[in-house]
Amino acid sequence: MEELLDRIAEGIYSQSYVVIDNFVDEIFRKALFDEQTDLLEKGKFRKAAIGIGEQKQIRPEIRSDEVLWMDADNLSLLQSEYWNRVEQIKQMLNRRCYLGLKSYEGHFARYPIGSFYKRHLDQFHQVPYREVTVILYVNDTWSEEDEGALRMYIHQEDGTERIEDYLPLPGRLVVFLSGEIPHEVLPTKKERNSITGWLKTID
Numbered sequence: 411m412e413e414l415l416d417r418i419a420e421g422i423y424s425q426s427y428v429v430i431d432n433f434v435d436e437i438f439r440k441a442l443f444d445e446q447t448d449l450l451e452k453g454k455f456r457k458a459a460i461g462i463g464e465q466k467q468i469r470p471e472i473r474s475d476e477v478l479w480m481d482a483d484n485l486s487l488l489q490s491e492y493w494n495r496v497e498q499i500k501q502m503l504n505r506r507c508y509l510g511l512k513s514y515e516g517h518f519a520r521y522p523i524g525s526f527y528k529r530h531l532d533q534f535h536q537v538p539y540r541e542v543t544v545i546l547y548v549n550d551t552w553s554e555e556d557e558g559a560l561r562m563y564i565h566q567e568d569g570t571e572r573i574e575d576y577l578p579l580p581g582r583l584v585v586f587l588s589g590e591i592p593h594e595v596l597p598t599k600k601e602r603n604s605i606t607g608w609l610k611t612i613d
């Protein structure tokens with residue numbers, strides 16, 4: 411784990427994003443996937459919105475996933491184990507990158523077949539406190555033909571953008587600075603399951 415945490419800090423420090431394969435082992439990933447599937451079957455997921463508060467809107471032409479927010483006061487055993495790991499990432503980023511991260515919020519996300527999330531930034535005027543995005547993919551399998559990649563737009567020194575596509579491979583973790591990396595989820599051909607969250611500079 412220490413070695414993985416070092417790689418996360420190094421990636422964030424040097425290029426504002428990092429992709430870590432096998433961040434969780436198969437047993438843990440599978441347990442998260444099963445829990446997510448169970449919550450889905452119980453009808454607990456809701457269509458994801460964009461914006462917050464008064465500005466909150468369901469805009470299926472922008473994003474068409476469904477989410478279930480985790481409740482910090484009511485975490486399952488498994489969820490709190492995942493939170494612990496995110497807590498370790500937080501501490502490492504504070505120690506090595508001085509980001510002043512204080513808390514975490516996160517949700518399970520499910521992208522039904524054909525769904526997507528158009529290009530956006532996770533940090534914007536309504537949520538300036540979202541500093542670091544942390545995504546874990548929990549599907550059992552994923553292949554090229556399933557599509558549904560996370561596309562990140564990386565700003566280059568010459569003013570252009572470089573595209574980086576990452577498939578939601580089982581156990582893969584993606585971490586990036588929420589205010590620096592525009593990104594999108596390309597349309598998926600298979601149901602796509604993940605846990606997405608944000609490390610915040612407020613409590």
Ligand SMILES: O=C(O)CCC(=O)C(=O)O
Pocket residue numbers: 519527532545559560593594595604606
């Ligand atoms: O699932 C992903 O790869 C990205 C999700 C995302 O961009 C978001 O929920 O803000």
Ligand SMILES: [Fe+2]
Pocket residue numbers: 530531532593
């Ligand atoms: Fe996002």
